[in-house]
Amino acid sequence: MIRIFLTGYMGAGKTTLGKAFARKLNIPFVDLDWYIEERFHKTVGELFTERGETGFRELERTMLHEVAEFEDVIISTGGGAPCFFDNMEFMNQVGKTVFLNVHPDVLFQRLCIAKQQRPILQGKQDEELKEFITQALEKRAPYYTQAHHIFNADELESYHEIEASVDRLQELLEL
Template sequence: MVRIFLTGYMGAGKTTLGKAFARRMDISFIDLDWYIEERFHKTVGELFTERGETGFRELERNMLHEVAEFENVVISTGGGTPCFFDNMDFMNQTGKTVFLDVYPDVLFRRLRVAKQQRPILQGKEDDELKVFIVQALEKRAPFYHQAQYVFNADELEDRWQIETSVQRLQQLLGL
């Protein structure tokens, strides 16, 4: 039985690497944010606005516990998931946890392009975005570093890099 939780900041490549890794392993892939959106027929942003951060984080925790029941699965968590409640401990107890570590400059490059799809980033100028990323990483680092494995995910820009990263992750996890 395989259950892998991918954690890391937005833009780290949790979905990109997670999908490719699950395909290689011939197991299921679940993006926790997508799972929540399908269950509640609302975007994460809408749920966040309606329930507030505390309400959303409680819902997220419940959904994390639900998907952790699945077997033979790669689960991409939301960027903040490990930072609330006992989520990181729970994931460490129920599966293998991998922190996708990405340099702030790489995150900036990725998120700068995807700003419009991420409400929390909209309207931020480049300098503001850089500071925002660095501050968020500093705040979340103690949680992310509780993962059982740390994986550098700087290189996920093309098929070859993704395939190479999948192979490296497979070796790291001994699968």
């Protein structure tokens, strides 16, 4: 039975790498944020606004426990999911965890491109965005680094880089 949780900051490549890895292993891929949106017929942003951070994080935890019952699956968590409650400890107990570690400069480049799709980043100038990323990474590092494996995900910009990363991840996890 395979149950792998991909964790890391927004823009780390959890969905990109997770989908490609699941395809290679011929098992389902679940993006926790998408799962939540499907279940509640609202965006994560809407749920966050409606329930506040505490309410959203409680909901996220419940949904994490739900998807953790799936077998033979790759699960991409939201960037903040490992940092609340006992989520990281829980994921470590029920599956293999992988922290997709990405250099802040690479995250900055990726998030500049995706800024419009991420409400929390909208309106931030370049220097503000760099500072925002750096501070968030420092705050979340103690949680992310509890993962069973730390995987460099700096190179996910092309099909070939993604495929090479999938191969490296498969080797790391001995699958």
